Amino acid sequence: NAGVTQTPKFQVLKTGQSMTLQCAQDMNHEYMSWYRQDPGMGLRLIHYSVGAGITDQGEVPNGYNVSRSTTEDFPLRLLSAAPSQTSVYFCASSTGPENSPLHFGNGTRLTVT
């Protein structure tokens, strides 16, 4: 029962570096999403996917790319890291985008210096 697996747990980047946050789920969920969580703010949606081969932008997509080549995997790429991207990132999945509860990964704490 792995659920949603995110790696790495912690990451420090220098401004301008790129990296990929990995997310995989073994529940055969169609819907997957990436959020960032910042102090004093609600979770903000970065990108989401309703199935393999389909992705769409959320509330704060700038500076991030995603792809969904399989049902299981939904990586998030930071193209050129900026200090404003310092945050905790959560991947989540559900059976559908509507009233289905989200299952979250354990998060990635990213610091950009």
Place this chain on the structure above:
Amino acid sequence: GQNIDQPTEMTATEGAIVQINCTYQTSGFNGLFWYQQHAGEAPTFLSYNVLDGLEEKGRFSSFLSRSKGYSYLLLKELQMKDSASYLCATLDSNYQLIWGAGTKLIIKP
């Protein structure tokens, strides 16, 4: 605009009852979620309300009034492990989740 308001922090005593309020103004409404998030961990699902009224689930209950744009989470017989943040989120007319900033609940012995 869309807005969800929750108190930033609340303190309660072990064994007591606490009510965490959430008010919302969103474009359309397709339900309201409550999630629990322990420090340094991922949010976990607690409840979903789409109709008015109270839904009870063990020590936790969630109430919704759509006409008032209001919900609350009621926690009974508080335990130290209930110390966490509680996140309120609504589904708007486009079925997008709008999240509150969360309420940090501190339980004192």
